[in-house]
Amino acid sequence: AQKITQTQPGMFVQEKEAVTLDCTYDTSDQSYGLFWYKQPSSGEMIFLIYQGSYDEQNATEGRYSLNFQKARKSANLVISASQLGDSAMYFCAMRGSIGNQFYFGTGTSLTVIP
Amino acid sequence: NAGVTQTPKFQVLKTGQSMTLQCAQDMNHEYMSWYRQDPGMGLRLIHYSVGAGITDQGEVPNGYNVSRSTTEDFPLRLLSAAPSQTSVYFCASSYGTGRTEAFFGQGTRLTVV
Numbered sequence: 281a282q283k284i285t286q287t288q289p290g291m292f293v294q295e296k297e298a299v300t301l302d303c304t305y306d307t308s309d310q311s312y313g314l315f316w317y318k319q320p321s322s323g324e325m326i327f328l329i330y331q332g333s334y335d336e337q338n339a340t341e342g343r344y345s346l347n348f349q350k351a352r353k354s355a356n357l358v359i360s361a362s363q364l365g366d367s368a369m370y371f372c373a374m375r376g377s378i379g380n381q382f383y384f385g386t387g388t389s390l391t392v393i394p
Numbered sequence: 395n396a397g398v399t400q401t402p403k404f405q406v407l408k409t410g411q412s413m414t415l416q417c418a419q420d421m422n423h424e425y426m427s428w429y430r431q432d433p434g435m436g437l438r439l440i441h442y443s444v445g446a447g448i449t450d451q452g453e454v455p456n457g458y459n460v461s462r463s464t465t466e467d468f469p470l471r472l473l474s475a476a477p478s479q480t481s482v483y484f485c486a487s488s489y490g491t492g493r494t495e496a497f498f499g500q501g502t503r504l505t506v507v
Contacts, residue, residue: 289434315495325484325498332493371436373496380425380444381452382486382496386436 282307284372286385293362294393300347301357301388303372309333311377314355316346319369319387328370331355359390367392396420400485400499407475407506415470415502417485423497424490426468430454430481431501437484443468444490475506 283306293299305314316328331339331346339346347356359366372385401416419426427442439452443462457479459471468487472479482503486496 284436286436313493323482323501325486325496325501327495327497330493330495373437375496377491380488380491381427381439381442382488383439384429384437386434 282309282312282374282376282381282383284374284383284385286372286388288388289386290389290391292391292393293359293366295364296361298358298360299362299390301359301370301372301390303355303357303385305353305355305372305374307353307374307376309376313375314346314348315373315375315382316344316355316357317371317373317384318366319371320365321368325371329357362392364392364394366390398485398487398497398499400483400502402502403500405502405504407472407504409475409477409506411475413472413475415472415483415485415504417468417470417499418466419468419485419487419497420466421487421497422465423487424465425496426462426485426487427452427496428458428460428468428470429484429486430479431484432481440470440483472504477506480504480506 312333314331318326329341345358398419428440429437441460443449485499488496
């Protein structure tokens with residue numbers, strides 16, 4: 281079975297600072313994908329970044345980067361130069377190669393302080 | 395470009411009533427799924443489909459029914475609503491495999507009284 285664990289229910293960061301949101305996963309699949317989504321207070325789910333299990337380089341998308349440590353089964357999201365608009369709920373998700381379902385963690389609520 | 399369209403956005407039901415949440419996508423995605431989001435529990439998979447005519451249960455399927463007669467549509471039926479089904483429901487779609495993210499609808503906030 282697939283399992284995603286996000287152990288930080290809430291995080292605070294000063295504007296313009298970097299922040300790391302933790303995500304660990306458990307799977308028996310050899311091929312899988314890891315995703316991060318942002319959910320602002322308006323409720324929509326916004327895709328941020330993807331990392332494949334066979335990707336050798338960490339994924340980056342603008343101010344977002346994914347610190348992928350396969351042996352430790354972790355896929356932490358790093359947001360650089362935080363902005364007030366980054367205040368939101370962040371979800372880590374995994375998609376296995378068997379069945380192709382997406383499994384989500386419980387989320388981390390990030391608050392950016394001016 | 396509509397993407398994933400969910401209706402309604404808000405709904406209040408009485409215990410025991412039935413209803414259907416609609417979901418449609420225009421991206422020709424094979425994979426569609428329904429999630430419920432509850433505080434502190436993230437998004438939990440209710441049912442999913444890997445193509446027209448094929449559906450399967452997720453983590454929390456009890457009390458819900460789905461069908462997939464076309465690639466575009468994937469309705470979720472609540473058979474007899476219970477207060478425990480008060481939640482925010484999301485429909486999502488994606489290509490079947492690979493490096494492809496899920497695209498989400500705007501969500502339906504359902505309250506069962």
